[in-house]
Amino acid sequence: MRKFNFCAGPAALPEPVLLQAQQELLDWGGRGCSVMEVSHRSPEFTEVAETAEQDLRDLLAIPDNYKVLFLHGGATAQFSAVPWNLFGGPGRVADYIYTGQWAKKAIAEARRYGPVNVVASSEDRNFSYAPGPDSWQQSEDAAYFHYTPNETIGGVEFDYVPEVSCPLVADMSSNILSRPIPVEKFGMIYAGAQKNIGPSGIAVGIVRDDLLDRALDGIPRSLNWRVAADAGSMDNTPPTFAWYLSGLVFKWLKARGGVSAMELESRRKSAMLYDFIDGSDFYSSPVEPGSRSRMNVPFVLADDSLDGAFLEQSEAAGLLNLKGHRSVGGMRASLYNAVPMEAVEALVAFMADFEKRMG
Known part of the structure; x- marks a missing residue:
């Protein structure tokens, strides 16, 4: 008997998705093998990948001038990828809001690649609130502005989208797909899958086209958004089963409204x-x-x-x-x-x- 799972991540998956995956585990689409056993470059898996991307675009109303990426390394890899990809453009400081453990990790990683300005912090009240814009101390010419809309550990969620003049970057791992979001206000959104998207092992990135060519020299190929975008997220072998399951979750979400x-x-x-x-x-x-x-x-x-x-x-x-x-x-x-x-x-x-x- 299935029990009620309140895990913060890897988290509960929809039962209909698990049942479909179970039914298709040994014989996917009548091919006599699992989806995990076919080439990621085959026409069959290409259709899975393209359908998942389109369904995510539909769910979040993602504009055409944004690339949707399916990435390795979870959200933690993007703590490095964000500064690697954005510090090479205009501005040489990054603005961050410090609201808890995940923001702390993102800030610490960004500081390895360039200067970070902590715009606001809720540490004064033990990370129990989301700082309002009236408390911010923004940079005049930031390369980007990063925040964590929902802190999984502390249970703090922003009820607004920051209005900033530089590219807005958000770690939406914990609350993506839980409500509509104005994607056009963001330069980049990333989310580890293991909470509201699918199983662990994959992350989603949504990147505005004009931000794909700002990377620092020497960026690792596996973290370069331009490389991922040009290769359809298949510069190397992707986590195909996690991608397939995420696609099933997108279908489930669409069916539920x-x-x-x-x-x-x-x-x-x-x-x-x-x-x-x-x-x-x-x-x-x-x-x-x-x-x-x-x-x-x-x-x-x-x-x-x-x-x-x-x-x-x-x-x-x-x-x-x-x-x-x-x-x-x-x-x-x-x-x-x-x-x-x-x-x-x-x-x-x-x-x-x-x-x-x-x-």
């Missing part, structure tokens, strides 16, 4: 959990209300000596992976697109029962 429907669903799911937490003296949220993530909901128990019992009993109840990240502790429920409303209902029911018995 696309990202607008996902936004409504994500708001319903997160509101149910936050409302319960806010109405309890036993549980609390460490994130300020205006910055709370719809995708990752951290919470703590009033008595942290009960954390072990909570985790043990929730797992026994079929509620998996609720332990908070090791750097912050507590609990965390990740409510990505593939996590159904029934999972949140079951979680809230368990939390209410646990509070009644243990509070």
